[in-house]
Amino acid sequence: MELKEIKELIKLVSESDVSEVEVERGDFKVSIKKVEEKTTIIQQASAPMVQAYAPAAPVASAPAAPAAPVHTPAASNLITIKSPMIGTYYKTPSPDKPAFVNVGDEIKVGQVLCIVEAMKLFNEIESEVSGRVVKILVENSSPVEYDQPLFLVEPI
Amino acid sequence: MSDNHFFHLHFNEISSSNDLAKKLWSDAKIKAHTLVSASYQNQGKGQQNNVWESEADKNLLFTIVVSPDFLKIEEQVFLNMAVSLAVYDYFTNKNISECFIKWPNDIMVNHKKVSGILIENSISQNQIKVAFIGIGININQTDFYTTQANSLALITDKSYDLFEELKLFEKCFSKRYKQLKTQKQAIFQDYHEALYLKNVRAKFSYDNQLAHGKITGVNKVGQLLIIFDGGETKTFSNKEVQLINENT
Numbered sequence: 001m002e003l004k005e006i007k008e009l010i011k012l013v014s015e016s017d018v019s020e021v022e023v024e025r026g027d028f029k030v031s032i033k034k035v036e037e038k039t040t041i042i043q044q045a046s047a048p049m050v051q052a053y054a055p056a057a058p059v060a061s062a063p064a065a066p067a068a069p070v071h072t073p074a075a076s077n078l079i080t081i082k083s084p085m086i087g088t089y090y091k092t093p094s095p096d097k098p099a100f101v102n103v104g105d106e107i108k109v110g111q112v113l114c115i116v117e118a119m120k121l122f123n124e125i126e127s128e129v130s131g132r133v134v135k136i137l138v139e140n141s142s143p144v145e146y147d148q149p150l151f152l153v154e155p156i
Numbered sequence: 157m158s159d160n161h162f163f164h165l166h167f168n169e170i171s172s173s174n175d176l177a178k179k180l181w182s183d184a185k186i187k188a189h190t191l192v193s194a195s196y197q198n199q200g201k202g203q204q205n206n207v208w209e210s211e212a213d214k215n216l217l218f219t220i221v222v223s224p225d226f227l228k229i230e231e232q233v234f235l236n237m238a239v240s241l242a243v244y245d246y247f248t249n250k251n252i253s254e255c256f257i258k259w260p261n262d263i264m265v266n267h268k269k270v271s272g273i274l275i276e277n278s279i280s281q282n283q284i285k286v287a288f289i290g291i292g293i294n295i296n297q298t299d300f301y302t303t304q305a306n307s308l309a310l311i312t313d314k315s316y317d318l319f320e321e322l323k324l325f326e327k328c329f330s331k332r333y334k335q336l337k338t339q340k341q342a343i344f345q346d347y348h349e350a351l352y353l354k355n356v357r358a359k360f361s362y363d364n365q366l367a368h369g370k371i372t373g374v375n376k377v378g379q380l381l382i383i384f385d386g387g388e389t390k391t392f393s394n395k396e397v398q399l400i401n402e403n404t
Contacts, residue, residue, distance in 0.1 A: 084282050085229050086377050088393060110280065119236050119260040119378025120273070120394050123229075126280035143393060146230075 079129050081151040083144045087118035091140045105133045106156065113151060116144060131155045162191035162220065162326060169212075171199040173219035174276055174290040181286060186221060188286065193218035193322065200292065214297040215307070216322055220289040220329065226337050227284055233378040236261055236275060237347040238336040239289055242329040243271045244350050246293070249328065252311055256352035259371070259380045260394055263293075264352050267401065268306035270294050295321055304401070348373055359400040362392065366400065 083089070091099040091114055100112050107113065112124045131153040138150055163186070170176045177192040186192075196212035210217055224235055240261040247255045247265060258264045263271035274290040294307035296315050309315050335343055348354065354371050360382060361367075369384035380392045390397075 084279055085232075088395075112278075116279075117394065119233055119374075121232055121236050121275045121277060121378075123232070123277045123279045123284075126278065126285075128281055 077155060078134060079131060079153045079155060080149045081113065081127065081129070081153060083116055083146060083148045083150050084125065085116055085118060085123065086146050087116040087123070087144060089138045089140065089142055089144045089150065090115040090117060090122075091136070101133050101136075101151075103133050103136060107131060107133060107153065125150075127153075129153055129155070162189055163187070164191045164193065167192070167194045169196045169198060170194045172197050172290070173217055174274060174288045175199070177219040177221050177288050177290075178276070181221060181288075188221055188223035190221045191218055191322075191326070192221070210292060210294070211297050211299075213318070215295050216291070216293040216318060216325065218291055218322070220291070221286060222289065222333065223286050224284050224336070229279060229282055229284060230377070231340065232277065232284060233374075233376060234336055234340045234343050235284075235287060236273075236378065237343050238332040239273055239275065239291070239329070241343065241346055241350065242325070242332040243273065243291065243293060245328040245332065246325045247308075249324070250308075250312070255350075257347060257350045258352040258399070259374055260378060262352075265306050265311055268304055270306045270308070270311075291325075293321075293325065344376075353399065360397050361400055362390075362397040 091101075093100065093115070100114055101107055107127050108130045109127055111127045113127050114125050116123045116125055133151055134154045135152040136150070137152065138144055138148070144150065165180075165186070167176070173192050173194050176194075177186070177190070180186040180190075180192065194217050197210065197217050200210060200217065224232075227235060240257045240263065243263045244255060244257055247263065247270065252265055254267075255263065255265045258269070261273040261275075262269050263273075271291065271293040273292075276288045276290070278285045278287075294305060295318060296309045297307050298309055300307075308321075332343070351371065351374070354373065357368055357370050359366060359368055367384050369382045372381045372383050372389065374380055375391065378394075380397060381389055382392065382397065383389045
């Protein structure tokens, strides 16, 4: 099962009245359960490869969730880049353009990472660190709070 | 350079004045307090995926580059309000009534849009380094693809010298920009007085539903507050709610 399919499943569950979905395919099993408007993957059977991806799964209805990226490999030395403001997160300069940064990209100080929009003011957020993007913690065009973690960056 | 004067660069045809101003800024070709204008934009920008349509040499299309380093990031909403008020002042100075600011920053005359604003900031180390304030004001254009657009010429039945009008606007902008430094509360208050359909019952769509309510104001982070007929007040960010215009 691909990450995209899991994302779609989560979207399906969060948008429907169904509170729990279990999908089994070969030796892979995923169960998605809705807890108080929050969609979380609670179980992955015999699919360690997916485990690494799971925390990045979109949790559209629960903006508070990105606080969860705890078990990332070598999390201790990672730098968290946080939102300097309340607004809506955009990963591209405009919908038809590629993302400012992707997981695995090397970033430099001063490089634009994303846009946070509030009241039709589009703020290009520049990086204060250099390193490699390990994880992007928010979904495109989702609301972000002040100080909400946006990116995990591994110093190089 | 004094607050009342801008270094002015004019181009015949460009992609978008905000994009060009950003490029000139990053190439260190311009400084703060520069105004970049164009006769025609072939890729005029509205927000994210919207396009700003304008005939050549008919309207004001420009970007003002400023460095509002006196503003904290969380105060940037006031910048948006100050710019909206500058355009609002430009129209009301001509004794045009029925002029309002539609949240967040469209200027409406007789329920139709006459001006659009798109501000792009560059944020680093928790500071607004530079703001690119893109403004389009419909002046002499009288034919529009949409029925929702208005222009100064349509409102007054006259045509105007664009350069003169730009000078008039610069004055309005300078006044509000100065006010932004010391009197944010006055800006907040004036914005509310000019707010379109404030305390007027109207129809809104949000979350795939329609409901009647009244706009009560905008909070300090720029979100719109609507009290619905049932008595419940909801807070909306940009694009989360749409006004169903029943006046046109």
